Amino acid sequence: MGYDEPGRGESVxxxxxxxxxxxxxxxxxxxGGAGRDRADGESGRDRVGVHVAWESALAGKVVxxxxxxxxxxxxxxxxxxxxxxxxGVVGLGLLALAAGLSLRTAAPNLAIGPVAVAAAxxxxxxxxxxxxxxxxxxxxxxxxxxxxxxxxxxxxxVPAWAASLAGAAAVVAWIERxxxxxxxxxxxxxxxxxxxxxxxFAAVAVLGGLFGAIRSVRRLVGRFRPVEDPARxxxxxxxxxxxxxxxxxxxxxxxxxxLLAANGSGxxxxxPGLDWTALGVGMALLGGTSAFGRRGGVSGxxxxxxxxxxxxxxxxAAGHEISRWAVAGAALGVGLVVTRLVEAYxxxxxxxxxRPETTPVGDASISQGWALPRAGSQAPWPPALPxxxxxxxxxxxxxxxxxxxxxxxxxxR
Numbered sequence: 001m002g003y004d005e006p007g008r009g010e011s012v013x014x015x016x017x018x019x020x021x022x023x024x025x026x027x028x029x030x031x032g033g034a035g036r037d038r039a040d041g042e043s044g045r046d047r048v049g050v051h052v053a054w055e056s057a058l059a060g061k062v063v064x065x066x067x068x069x070x071x072x073x074x075x076x077x078x079x080x081x082x083x084x085x086x087x088g089v090v091g092l093g094l095l096a097l098a099a100g101l102s103l104r105t106a107a108p109n110l111a112i113g114p115v116a117v118a119a120a121x122x123x124x125x126x127x128x129x130x131x132x133x134x135x136x137x138x139x140x141x142x143x144x145x146x147x148x149x150x151x152x153x154x155x156x157x158v159p160a161w162a163a164s165l166a167g168a169a170a171v172v173a174w175i176e177r178x179x180x181x182x183x184x185x186x187x188x189x190x191x192x193x194x195x196x197x198x199x200x201f202a203a204v205a206v207l208g209g210l211f212g213a214i215r216s217v218r219r220l221v222g223r224f225r226p227v228e229d230p231a232r233x234x235x236x237x238x239x240x241x242x243x244x245x246x247x248x249x250x251x252x253x254x255x256x257x258x259l260l261a262a263n264g265s266g267x268x269x270x271x272p273g274l275d276w277t278a279l280g281v282g283m284a285l286l287g288g289t290s291a292f293g294r295r296g297g298v299s300g301x302x303x304x305x306x307x308x309x310x311x312x313x314x315x316x317a318a319g320h321e322i323s324r325w326a327v328a329g330a331a332l333g334v335g336l337v338v339t340r341l342v343e344a345y346x347x348x349x350x351x352x353x354x355r356p357e358t359t360p361v362g363d364a365s366i367s368q369g370w371a372l373p374r375a376g377s378q379a380p381w382p383p384a385l386p387x388x389x390x391x392x393x394x395x396x397x398x399x400x401x402x403x404x405x406x407x408x409x410x411x412x413r
Contacts, residue, residue, distance in 0.1 A: 045215050050345040051288050051297035054338060058287075058303040065310040073317035083194035087263040089309035090194075090201045092283065094256035095276060096301050097205065098249040100284035104212065105245040106225035106293025107153060107160035112253035113277030114171035115142060117270070119257030121178060124268045127186020134186065138254050146250030150243040157233050160246070168274070178270040190262050197259075202302055209298035221245075222294025253280075278328035283308060285335025290342050304331075 066077070075081045095116060102109035119138050126134040149167050153160045190197060212218055223238035233239075261268050285291055287300030308327065315322045 045348060046218060046295055046346050047348065048213065048297075048346070050341055051300065054288055054341070055297055055300050055303060058300060058307065062303055062307050062310065065307060065314065069310050069314045069317065072314060076313050076317055080191065083191040084263060085309060085313055086194040086198040087190045087259060088312070089305055090190075090197045091256050091259040091263060092279075092308055093201045093205065093301070093305040094252050094259065095280040096283040096287065096305050097201075097208075098252035098256065099277075099280035100287065100289045100296065100301055101245050101252065102160070102164075102249040103281070103284055103289045103291065104221050104293060104296055105242050106222060107242045107246060108164065108281065108291075109146075109149070109246055109249045109253075110161055110164040110277050110281075111149070111168035111171060112249060112256075112280050113273035113275065114168045114175065115145070115250055115253040115273075116257030116260065116276050117268070117273035118171050118175055119254040120261035120264075120268045121175065121182055121270060123186060123258045123261050124182040124184040127184060127188065127262075131186065131188045135255075135258055138258070139251055142250045142254040143247050146247035147243070149250070150246035153246065154239040154242055157231065159230075160242070164246075168277070172272045172274075175270050175272065181267040181269045183267045184261055184264070186262060188262055190259055205302040205305075206299050209296065209301070212296055213298060218294060225293035275324040275328060278332060279308075279324050282328045282331025282335050285339055286331045287335075288338060288342060290346075291336065291339040292343060295342050295346050 070077055073081075076085060095112060098109065098112045102112075119142065122138050123134050126137075145167065149160075149163055152158070153163045212221060220237070221241060224234050224242045226232065226234070283304045284301065287302075287304040288295075288297030289301070290296065308331070311327065312322070
């Protein structure tokens, strides 16, 4: 009849574009436009329910530990004790923000601890010249170091944790040039502005979390996160974002070291500072930031920092000592479990949960149940006459009207 019916393999090939379009989220254009990064591996908004649940649990723990601290040492939560506690929380918070910023971009900066100790030593030695004269050069030097680290990571496209560990080794070598504790010579006392410092930190932490919850921002920040081959370059935009994150995390670690030194016992011990790195990364993970990058909560970092500050204050008020390594190890262990929960329950819902599945029938794909098929999914028109090639002789279609030589004639014999 001049009609070529497609074969089975051709029907399957025709269904592949439709299945690929079905994987797009409800807000993603089917052509992979500005709303979708095809190399990102996922489409749709990340779910935030897991972050809400975890941050509610963290808030409950903060309340319980705060009550225990009040019962153990009420003076810690009022007057000078409260101001000292708030400054210590801000110092821990800046360290957690530094770790969280680098983790969000999938470029963890493991040099933040040694950088914080080096900044504290510099502030202790140069603080008598004035806060500005001591802090500004340290911040500029930290930004230059962060830029050198970022260029190394982006240009060579090597793991940031390995490159930052090399940078940490260089900073530790500088720290080891001092063998005795260095007394703080600065007159700056951050406790006089403790409430303002804490309010500023809380605003930055929460607003940064809200800003990072925006879908386009979250995708932009997490573009360095690998989705296929980890050694494959992720593009110019991802590289620029990573450069900014590594510079920012290094500067935040410097400011954290200055605050911790000014709020401390009056002297800075020259130690490697890797326990501060472990604590900062552990607090970031415990707050809901994924170890794989991109995903994170809103107020989790603030709650975790307050929780850790309360813990150190409670242990000190009870007359005991606790190692930062112990707290960091516990935070890292629980934080990795939180990462698994965030990755499992925070990813976008699969498209099959929002749409009925399609079943191919012949050359068409119709929806299950009473749903109408999508436009363009109808099967082609069948031939006007059915083909009887399987049952009749195509050479003589009129043979069926003949029953043999004696069908219409009676027996004349």
